Each structure stands twice: as structure tokens, then as C-alpha cells.
Amino acid sequence: MSLAYGVFARRGEAPRVGARRGDRVLDLAALAAAGRLGALPERVFARADLNAFMAAGRKAWRECGERLADIDEGGIALAEVELLLPIAVADYVDFFSSLEHARNAGRMFRPDAEPLPPNWRHLPIGYHGRAGTVVVSGTPVTRPSGQAKEPDAAAPVFGPSRRLDFELELGFVIGAPSRLGEPVPAERATEHVFGVVLVNDWSARDIQAWESRPLGPFLGKSFATSVGAWVVPLDALEPYKVPAPPQEPEPLPYLREEPWAYDVELEIELQGQVVSRTSARNLYWSVAQQIAHLTINGASLRTGDLLASGTVSGPEKRSRGSLLELSWNGSDPLELADGSTRTFLLDGDEVVLRGATADGAVALGEVRGRVLPA
Amino acid sequence: MSLAYGVFARRGEAPRVGARRGDRVLDLAALAAAGRLGALPERVFARADLNAFMAAGRKAWRECGERLADIDEGGIALAEVELLLPIAVADYVDFFSSLEHARNAGRMFRPDAEPLPPNWRHLPIGYHGRAGTVVVSGTPVTRPSGQAKEPDAAAPVFGPSRRLDFELELGFVIGAPSRLGEPVPAERATEHVFGVVLVNDWSARDIQAWESRPLGPFLGKSFATSVGAWVVPLDALEPYKVPAPPQEPEPLPYLREEPWAYDVELEIELQGQVVSRTSARNLYWSVAQQIAHLTINGASLRTGDLLASGTVSGPEKRSRGSLLELSWNGSDPLELADGSTRTFLLDGDEVVLRGATADGAVALGEVRGRVLPA
Numbered sequence: 118m119s120l121a122y123g124v125f126a127r128r129g130e131a132p133r134v135g136a137r138r139g140d141r142v143l144d145l146a147a148l149a150a151a152g153r154l155g156a157l158p159e160r161v162f163a164r165a166d167l168n169a170f171m172a173a174g175r176k177a178w179r180e181c182g183e184r185l186a187d188i189d190e191g192g193i194a195l196a197e198v199e200l201l202l203p204i205a206v207a208d209y210v211d212f213f214s215s216l217e218h219a220r221n222a223g224r225m226f227r228p229d230a231e232p233l234p235p236n237w238r239h240l241p242i243g244y245h246g247r248a249g250t251v252v253v254s255g256t257p258v259t260r261p262s263g264q265a266k267e268p269d270a271a272a273p274v275f276g277p278s279r280r281l282d283f284e285l286e287l288g289f290v291i292g293a294p295s296r297l298g299e300p301v302p303a304e305r306a307t308e309h310v311f312g313v314v315l316v317n318d319w320s321a322r323d324i325q326a327w328e329s330r331p332l333g334p335f336l337g338k339s340f341a342t343s344v345g346a347w348v349v350p351l352d353a354l355e356p357y358k359v360p361a362p363p364q365e366p367e368p369l370p371y372l373r374e375e376p377w378a379y380d381v382e383l384e385i386e387l388q389g390q391v392v393s394r395t396s397a398r399n400l401y402w403s404v405a406q407q408i409a410h411l412t413i414n415g416a417s418l419r420t421g422d423l424l425a426s427g428t429v430s431g432p433e434k435r436s437r438g439s440l441l442e443l444s445w446n447g448s449d450p451l452e453l454a455d456g457s458t459r460t461f462l463l464d465g466d467e468v469v470l471r472g473a474t475a476d477g478a479v480a481l482g483e484v485r486g487r488v489l490p491a
Numbered sequence: 492m493s494l495a496y497g498v499f500a501r502r503g504e505a506p507r508v509g510a511r512r513g514d515r516v517l518d519l520a521a522l523a524a525a526g527r528l529g530a531l532p533e534r535v536f537a538r539a540d541l542n543a544f545m546a547a548g549r550k551a552w553r554e555c556g557e558r559l560a561d562i563d564e565g566g567i568a569l570a571e572v573e574l575l576l577p578i579a580v581a582d583y584v585d586f587f588s589s590l591e592h593a594r595n596a597g598r599m600f601r602p603d604a605e606p607l608p609p610n611w612r613h614l615p616i617g618y619h620g621r622a623g624t625v626v627v628s629g630t631p632v633t634r635p636s637g638q639a640k641e642p643d644a645a646a647p648v649f650g651p652s653r654r655l656d657f658e659l660e661l662g663f664v665i666g667a668p669s670r671l672g673e674p675v676p677a678e679r680a681t682e683h684v685f686g687v688v689l690v691n692d693w694s695a696r697d698i699q700a701w702e703s704r705p706l707g708p709f710l711g712k713s714f715a716t717s718v719g720a721w722v723v724p725l726d727a728l729e730p731y732k733v734p735a736p737p738q739e740p741e742p743l744p745y746l747r748e749e750p751w752a753y754d755v756e757l758e759i760e761l762q763g764q765v766v767s768r769t770s771a772r773n774l775y776w777s778v779a780q781q782i783a784h785l786t787i788n789g790a791s792l793r794t795g796d797l798l799a800s801g802t803v804s805g806p807e808k809r810s811r812g813s814l815l816e817l818s819w820n821g822s823d824p825l826e827l828a829d830g831s832t833r834t835f836l837l838d839g840d841e842v843v844l845r846g847a848t849a850d851g852a853v854a855l856g857e858v859r860g861r862v863l864p865a
Contacts, residue, residue, distance in 0.1 A: 245619035270730075415633055
């Protein structure tokens with residue numbers, strides 16, 4: 118299985134950075150202290166997040182990976198450790214880069230209009246989410262309360278969300294920062310990316326619908342965003358870059374590149390049953406284009422920035438990345454094997470997102486979360 | 492002049508926390524090392540941001556303020572130090588809490604519809620901004636480039652923004668954090684607020700207009716947000732709370748409180764000339780309501796969260812808080828004393844925002860920025 122980095126703690130001990138090795142984890146702080154990880158000192162790993170390691174840059178990441186490949190120790194059993202949030206999230210940006218997802222949203226919410234917003238094919242639409250509520254896989258998610266208004270109601274009502282949803286996304290974590298005022302060109306953008314995590318961007322559709330005009334999603338998203346415990350180095354995905362269909366119309370020069378995507382298979386499990394299978398190759402905008410866009414106004418990247426793809430949906434019904442789409446906004450309930458149906462999530466539901474290359478060589482692991490009642 | 496905290500550095504020395512005293516600054520790290528600031532140790536102040544101090548909580552803030560009142564040293568001349576960004580910004584949230592600003596935006600951009608969005612009087616609308624591009628007063632702001640589309644054009648064009656603007660805002664800085672899953676009630680919300688800063692939320696109106704549907708502002712705002720170098724403790728504003736008009740309709744219970752606002756006078760200087768005067772008492776939603784709303788879905792507050800009010804506009808033409816409104820989207824150019832006019836900002840323009848109570852006892856200082864060419 119591929120190299121992946123995370124943060125773990127043994128009972129009563131301080132958190133430290135580890136590398137996944139099957140069902141065990143290597144203690145990188147201990148290895149660095151013993152001089153076995155090259156130039157990187159122990160303090161880079163003897164801490165509660167990957168950020169110091171991520172800030173060290175691609176040369177250091179590669180050297181560390183090469184050293185680890187030569188180490189044949191087993192490490193500590195995962196059963197003996199707690200896995201923690203792997204990164205201190207700087208800014209969290211959520212994009213909207215799946216054509217099928219954007220089209221589905223348009224068809225559901227603006228049935229009489231062109232499904233895609235007019236700007237959609239010209240730029241990778243995105244917005245900032247709440248970095249402070251990013252949680253690690255396994256953290257329960259309490260159903261949020263808030264305001265919602267039925268279309269024909271005179272006023273909003275307050276209560277637990279009745280349209281709680283998941284969103285299957287791929288997240289890219291920035292390692293090497295960039296300077297304020299210096300846009301990062303698309304062709305050099307991936308140099309800044311440390312690695313990839315799975316993301317579940319939990320969404321309360323009713324809260325979101327009422328609050329979003331004119332400034333976008335806020336409380337409908339900010340209650341929790343789950344990420345996987347393991348960050349896979351971007352280098353591992355390099356062999357899985359595949360050409361993507363041409364972008365029409367051709368984007369403006371700063372976004373122009375040969376279209377490509379990562380061929381990573383993704384699946385959604387709800388209550389123990391796989392309800393959707395899709396692929397990151399279905400994304401229209403690449404992470405390189407997202408970074409070129411994000412920085413074209415001079416905005417800087419910081420170590421720990423998390424750039425999520427937006428919901429990854431494919432063209433088939435069972436390749437959609439949210440319950441909103443799988444149940445077509447509740448009009449076509451999803452049937453589960455136990456005979457129950459879902460329009461949106463019920464209290465107690467457990468959602469597991471998984472990702473891996475088809476050959477199994479690169480495994481993103483899983484992001485798991487159970488819904489607790491409000 | 493009121494107590495205010497900031498971060499300063501003398502040439503060649505490490506940054507540390509200071510307290511403003513006229514045109515001098517007290518070195519709090521040195522005072523703490525000498526045991527003169529009560530229980531707070533030197534390390535709380537011997538660092539490049541206020542966050543450790545802010546995390547210490549209201550009791551520690553008050554004790555520190557009382558100790559400082561008894562210290563009659565002059566400190567270091569401000570002319571000898573550089574003032575740095577005072578806080579490490581965790582999440583940056585920008586609200587939209589001025590009724591006049593929201594109405595003006597509606598009248599300009601949706602002239603055939605009700606000026607206020609339907610949700611506006613029911614909740615304090617807000618969205619997340621980019622924490623990583625918050626800069627301190629005095630930092631030049633380079634005109635951002637990006638995509639914009641004229642209404643009658645077939646496609647967007649790329650180039651420097653032609654509608655660069657400022658926004659006069661008041662920012663509240665979170666000191667004491669809250670827990671994930673535990674909403675902060677309005678009546679206890681200000682316990683979490685360390686203090687107040689001035690904010691200039693620079694905006695590229697043309698970029699913003701093209702990108703914002705459906706997920707809100709992104710690159711039109713993310714290139715820079717300037718904050719003042721001095722954070723005034725919230726306690727200092729307590730005597731300046733004034734009753735505000737009733738909120739109609741009455742908000743949902745979690746937002747309900749006797750309406751109030753801070754009576755802080757604000758002004759905008761453009762190229763050395765005051766072009767607008769307004770007051771924070773013109774804000775419809777209070778910071779307590781903003782915090783109650785922000786956390787009602789379970790989202791937590793972190794030390795260093797910055798909550799900006801949104802543009803503060805008053806009812807008169809010359810009390811509007813943005814050039815967008817002062818020039819009515821460019822249709823009514825603002826005339827300056829030198830005979831020139833402004834629709835939006837020109838390269839070289841300097842904008843200074845100032846804030847103080849009418850009696851001068853509480854001074855927020857200024858936030859200053861000059862526009863550099865793209």
C-alpha cells in the first residue's frame with residue numbers, strides 16, 4: 118500500500134507524525150531522532166500536525182519517502198493508537214469542479230434555466246469554508262440546527278436540519294507556501310501540493326438554501342467537514358494522471374493547460390452498503406487550475422491550506438456524490454438493502470467514503486462519520 | 492487615550508506584544524519578565540501575535556489592563572518600531588450587518604426587486620473570507636487581476652480590476668474559544684470577544700460580480716483585507732453601548748435580545764480628504780447576534796477568529812461606507828477637493844479609515860492602505 122502520513126497518539130503520550138504501513142504506523146519522530154530520516158530533525162515530527170513537514174518542501178518530502186522505503190520496521194499497531202486530524206488547516210477552500218454535480222444542482226434548483234451557471238466553464242468556482250470545524254475521520258457529526266424556510270412559508274422556522282447530506286470530495290493539501298502578490302502559474306501549481314485526503318463536506322441543504330443568497334453557503338456547511346486521517350503524497354498519484362476531455366470554451370490563458378485528472382476510484386458507503394461509485398477523473402477543473410485561479414488575484418497559499426474539489430459526481434445515477442443528487446432532492450428516495458429508504462440522512466446513519474487507484478497501489482483510506490441526533 | 496494592544500518589532504529584534512501609550516509602546520514581554528503583569532508569563536507576550544494573550548480569557552485581560560494602568564513608564568517611541576499584524580487570524584468571517592449598505596446594494600444591483608434579500612431581517616448574513624491574506628495597516632494593496640464580464644459581452648476578459656473599492660468595517664476578534672457542538676447564546680457571546688479593530692475589506696467589484704453566483708464572493712475579496720495595528724479591548728466600549736431601534740420582524744429566539752450597538756464614530760479619508768462619516772451605531776445586527784448565529788449550528792469559535800461587521804453605511808449620502816455606494820456604482824462620481832473625481836479607486840490612491848468615540852476616550856486608530864498598480 119502507498120505511503121501516507123498522519124498524526125497519532127498512544128494513550129497518555131503526546132501526538133506525533135507517523136507513516137502508515139499496512140495496519141501499523143511508523144513513529145517518524147523516533148526515526149528522525151535516531152537520524153534515520155535524513156536532514157529533517159525530530160521536532161518536525163514531534164508535534165500534533167504535519168505542517169512543519171509539509172512546509173519543508175518537495176525535496177524534503179521525497180527524501181523522507183525514500184528513507185522510509187528503506188526502513189523495514191513494522192511500527193506500532195494501529196489498534197493501539199488514536200489517529201488525529203493530520204493537518205492544522207490554514208484556509209479551507211471548497212471548489213465546485215464536477216460538471217455533473219454542477220449540472221445536477223442546476224437541474225434541481227433552477228429547472229427552467231440553463232443548468233450550468235454562466236461562469237461555470239470559465240473559472241473554477243469556489244468559496245471559503247470554515248477551517249476551524251474540519252475534523253478527522255471517525256468524529257461523530259451532530260445534526261445541526263438552524264433556520265430554514267419552506268418555499269410557501271411566510272417566515273423561517275428554527276430546528277434541526279431535515280435535509281442533512283454528505284458530499285464526496287477529494288482534498289488537496291498545500292505544503293509549500295506562495296507569496297502574497299505572486300500568482301502561481303498552473304504549470305507550477307502542483308509543486309505546492311503536499312498531498313491528497315478524502316473529504317466529506319457535510320451539508321445541511323435546508324439551512325444552506327435559506328441563507329445562501331447573496332453571499333453563498335455559511336452555516337449549512339460550517340458545522341463540520343470530515344477529512345481522512347491519512348494524507349497521501351501527491352507524487353504517488355503522478356502515474357495515475359489521465360487525459361481529460363477538452364474544455365469548451367477554451368479557458369482564459371492563465372487557466373489553460375492540457376486537460377487532465379487523477380484516475381482515483383471513489384465510493385460512498387451508507388449504513389454498510391455501497392450506494393455510489395465514481396472517479397476523480399470525472400472532475401472538470403484540475404487542482405493546478407484551481408490553484409492558478411485562487412492565486413491569480415495575488416492571494417497567497419499557506420502551508421495547511423485545504424483545497425477540496427467539490428462534490429465528485431459521475432454521469433450515471435449511481436455515480437453521484439451526494440444524497441441530494443442520489444435521491445434527486447428527495448423526490449426519488451434511495452433504497453437500501455434493509456428495505457429502508459433515504460431522502461436525506463437519518464440520525465444514526467454512518468457514512469464512509471473510500472478512495473484508491475484501481476490497482477490498489479495508492480490507497481487514500483477512508484473518511485467515516487456517524488450522524489448524532491441534534 | 493484608551494488601552495490598545497498590538498505587536499511590534501524593533502529593527503533586528505524579535506516581535507513582541509505591546510500596549511499603546513500615546514505615541515509610545517510598552518514592551519509587555521519585558522514587563523511580564525519583570526513580574527509586573529500579574530500571573531501572565533513572559534512567553535505570552537514574547538511572540539509575534541496576541542493569540543496567547545487572547546486565549547487567556549477575560550479575567551487575565553482585565554488583570555493585565557489594571558496592572559498597565561499602574562505603570563507610568565513611557566515605553567518605546569512608535570517611530571522606532573514596526574507595527575505588525577496583531578493577530579494570527581484563525582477563521583475570518585465577513586457579515587453584512589448594515590441595513591443601509593444591504594439596501595444600497597439591492598437598489599443598485601436588483602433595481603426591479605425588493606432591495607433587501609428575503610432572509611436579511613431574519614439572520615445576520617455572513618460568509619467566510621480568506622484568513623491568509625489579512626494584512627496590517629500600512630501594507631500596500633496591489634490592484635488585483637482577474638476575470639470580469641460586461642453584462643452585454645459574450646465572454647469574460649482577463650485584466651486588472653477596473654472597479655477596485657474599499658469597505659469600512661468594524662472587526663471583532665475572538666479571544667476565548669468555544670467548543671464544537673455547543674452554541675454560544677447571544678447573552679454570553681461578548682465574553683468570547685477580546686477586542687475590536689478597524690477593517691478595510693478591499694473589494695474588486697467587477698471580479699466579484701462575475702464569480703459570485705452561486706457560491707458567493709471569492710477572488711473579488713481574497714486579495715487583501717487590511718486591519719488596524721491596534722486591538723482595543725471590548726471592555727473599553729462597554730460605556731458606549733447604545734439602544735438600537737427595534738428589529739422588525741422580531742428575530743427567532745436564539746437571536747433575540749434588546750437591540751443595541753456601539754456608538755463609535757467612523758470616517759473614511761481618500762487622498763487626504765474625508766469623504767464619509769458614519770457610526771457603528773448604524774449596524775442592525777450586533778456582534779452578540781452574529782456570534783449566536785455563527786455557532787447555532789454547533790460551529791466552534793477559535794482564538795483569533797475575526798468577525799467583521801460588513802460595510803458600515805449610514806442613511807445619508809456622505810455616510811456610506813464604500814466607494815460603490817458613494818459613487819452609486821460609478822453613476823455619480825465622487826468629487827475630490829483637487830478637482831478630480833472617483834468612481835472606483837485609482838492607482839496611487841491612499842485610503843485611511845479611522846474610528847473613535849465622540850469624546851475621544853476610545854480610539855481604534857486607523858487602517859491605512861495605498862493602491863499599487865497591477
